Amino acid sequence: MQGVWFTELQNSGLGISCRTKAVLHQEKTKFQNLLMLDTEVFGRMLVLDGAIQTSIKDEFVYHEMISLVALNTHPDPRRVLVVGGGDGGAIREIVKHPQVERATLVEIDQGVIDTARRYLPEISHALDHPKVEVLVEDGIKHIQERESYYDIILVDSTDPVGPAVGLFAADFYRQIHKALTGEGIFVAQTESPWFNQELIRQVYRSVSDIFPIAKLYLANIPTYPSGLWSFTMGSKQHDPEKVDITRIPETDTRYYTPQLHLAAFNLPKFVKELLQG
C-alpha cells in the first residue's frame, strides 16, 4: 500500500481506504472538519468529520436518487427545498425538472458550499442557476417557520451524529409535514440497511405515523458503508409506486431510469422484514 491513503472507519470494525493523489483542502469549519481529497479511484472527494460525503465518480447515484423519485412522483413540483446538501448535487437534479420554479438550499455550513463551489464544480454549478436560492441557516428553524409552502422537501444530511442529529427526529418530520403543501412529499437519506437497522426502523415508524404513505427505497453507492443506501419517503397523497412511469420525462441521468424508479422499492427480504419488525 504505497503512497498516501485516506481511511474512513465506517464503524468500529470496518474501514474503506482510498489512495490519494492530493489533499486539496483541509479546514475546520464552524461545524465540522472538512477535507477535500483527490483520490485515484473516485476522483475528488468531500469528507466531513472523517466520513466520505460525495465523490466525482459516484455522486450521481445519490443525487439522482434522493431527488428524482420524489420529483417524478409529485404531479406539479414547483417549490422544492433541500436541507443540507451544500455540495449542490441535489439542487442540480432539481433544476433540471421543467416544472420547478424555485429550488431552495438551506445549508448550515458555509464552508461546505464554498469548498464545493471551488473544488466540485461538476456538482455545485447549479447553485448559480436563476431558479436557485441559497440560504446559510439552520434547516430545522427554516422549516419551523414555513406552513403549507413547499411541494417537496429533501433532507440531504450527514450521518446522525453532530450537527445532523435533529434531522432524524420525529418532531422534525412533523414540522416537515406542516411545511409541505397538501400534495407534499418528503425524502430523507437514512443510512445503510446493513449497519443502521435501528435508525431505519425508527425513522420509518415516525414517518409512517405522520404521513399516510411511507416508503423506503434503495440505491447502490460504492463509497458509503455496505454499498447499499436507504431513502425514506413520506407522502401526503401520491404513492411513488403508483406513478405512471411512461409519463416520466426523459432526462440525462446516469443511474435513475423510470423502471428503476419502481424497482428501487422492491426491497431485499431482510430489509422488508426490518420495516415490519
Added chain:
Amino acid sequence: MQGVWFTELQNSGLGISCRTKAVLHQEKTKFQNLLMLDTEVFGRMLVLDGAIQTSIKDEFVYHEMISLVALNTHPDPRRVLVVGGGDGGAIREIVKHPQVERATLVEIDQGVIDTARRYLPEISHALDHPKVEVLVEDGIKHIQERESYYDIILVDSTDPVGPAVGLFAADFYRQIHKALTGEGIFVAQTESPWFNQELIRQVYRSVSDIFPIAKLYLANIPTYPSGLWSFTMGSKQHDPEKVDITRIPETDTRYYTPQLHLAAFNLPKFVKELLQG
C-alpha cells in the same frame, strides 16, 4: 485502528479493512492462498488469494442470487451443476428447490471444501445432503465431457485471475451451451459494474452470441468491491423477466423475493449503457 486488521486491496487505489477477532486458518492449497478469519463486522470470512469470497453476515445475498433466479426461471430444474463454489452456499440454495434431483458441485480445490466444512458449517452443510454429489476436478473438463445433460449450470468462480481465467472465456460458454439440455439456463458471477466494465461487456457479448436470451442482473454484496455485483445469465428458451412470479415457491430466503427476481434486472442507466456499448 487498534487491533489486527485484514485489508483487501480491491484494486490499486481502493482497500476494504476488517478488524479481526482471530485468524482461524491459513493454508497454501494446491491452487491458492486460503485464509479463514473471524471478523468483528462480518463474522467468519473466507479469503482466497487476498480477495474476500464469502462471510457469514452477507453470504446469503450471493448464494441466493446466483441460484434462485435460474432455479425459478426454469420450469423443471432436475440436474443442477455448480462450477467452483466449494463453500457449498449455492448448493445449499439448490437443494431447497423441490424439483431438484441432483446437485453436482465441481470444485477444483479440495482445500476450499475442507476449510468450508470445518469453519463455515452454516454455508457448507448441504454438501452432505443426499441429493448432492461433490467432485474435486476441473470444471472446464467436466463440462467438456457432458452433452445435453444439465438443466442449470452456475459458474460460481473467483475473480478472473489465476485458476478462474478460463471460466470467463467464450469457448467455455460454448461448452456450457452444449452441456445444457434444450431448456437449459446458465448463470455466472461477473464482477462489479463499477470496476470491471470491460469484463462485463465482453462476457455479455459472448453469452449473447451463444444463447438466444442473455441478461444481466444485480445484487448488493457489502464485502465485494463497490457493493454492487453482477450476474450474467444465458438461457436457451426461458426469459427470467417473463416468469410468472406468483408461481414461485415460498422459501426461507433472506434477500431474494419473487418481486426482487424481476427488479434485479432493472439496471441502473450506466449499466444498461455499458451492455449496449
